[in-house]
Amino acid sequence: MLIVIESLLTKDEVAAMRARLSQSGWLDGADTAGTRSIAVKDNLQLPRTVPVAKELGEVILRKLGNHPEFVSASLAEKIWPPVFNCYRDGGHYGTHSDAALMRLPEAGMTLRSDLSATLFLTEPDEYDGGELLAETPFGAQAVKLEAGDMVLYPSSSLHQVTPVTRGARICAITWIQSAVPDMQARGLLYDLDCSIRALTPGRAKDDADIDRLIHVYHNLLRRWAQV
Ligand code: NI
Numbered sequence: 001m002l003i004v005i006e007s008l009l010t011k012d013e014v015a016a017m018r019a020r021l022s023q024s025g026w027l028d029g030a031d032t033a034g035t036r037s038i039a040v041k042d043n044l045q046l047p048r049t050v051p052v053a054k055e056l057g058e059v060i061l062r063k064l065g066n067h068p069e070f071v072s073a074s075l076a077e078k079i080w081p082p083v084f085n086c087y088r089d090g091g092h093y094g095t096h097s098d099a100a101l102m103r104l105p106e107a108g109m110t111l112r113s114d115l116s117a118t119l120f121l122t123e124p125d126e127y128d129g130g131e132l133l134a135e136t137p138f139g140a141q142a143v144k145l146e147a148g149d150m151v152l153y154p155s156s157s158l159h160q161v162t163p164v165t166r167g168a169r170i171c172a173i174t175w176i177q178s179a180v181p182d183m184q185a186r187g188l189l190y191d192l193d194c195s196i197r198a199l200t201p202g203r204a205k206d207d208a209d210i211d212r213l214i215h216v217y218h219n220l221l222r223r224w225a226q227v
Contacts, residue, residue: 001187002153003073008063009148024052026086040094046084057082072193078111078177087130088168093161113155115176120145127167134159185224192217
């Protein structure tokens with residue numbers, strides 16, 4: 001299931017981030033690819049250690065933590081520090097799957113990638129190509145979102161970024177370990193929570209039916225969460 005988180009960043013926040021990134025030195029992304037994906041990865045990446053990457057990454061993490069849709073859809077337990085990348089001049093990332101276990105020794109972090117996320121920082125009309133193609137049970141889905149929007153997709157899916165033939169595609173990407181690793185269970189919880197949130201505003205604060213749905217939600221979460 002692909003889930004779009006709209007307007008994670010406002011257009012002003014995107015512009016501010018773009019201004020900071022424009023002064024940064026991009027490096028060959030192949031430096032951080034695994035031995036197999038190095039053959040299919042052709043993009044530029046901001047080294048994780050540069051201050052601007054850390055600072056902007058923290059802005060994104062704060063936004064994610066406060067976004068009800070993201071919290072509900074991901075049930076995030078751990079989030080990888082966002083990585084900034086740039087595709088231009090035919091840059092692409094051929095079909096690959098993301099590493100299942102990711103280690104960040106300096107933070108003492110090991111993360112199981114349940115969800116992969118791409119936050120678009122350039123508008124679709126700024127570049128040609130650059131679609132994220134993710135294979136789903138219903139066939140490949142192409143994703144190219146407005147600046148400030150984020151897509152979540154299963155890290156277990158095969159995916160690629162098609163060549164950027166005009167302009168530049170700048171994104172931030174990250175990975176999420178969910179409290180509910182099972183994709184189907186997580187999807188059911190998300191559907192239930194969406195309905196609870198949609199129904200709640202029209203009901204009394206002590207509405208018994210809403211309370212029962214919340215009770216069901218939390219007991220399913222209790223059953224499925226692995227923390
Ligand atoms: Ni990937």
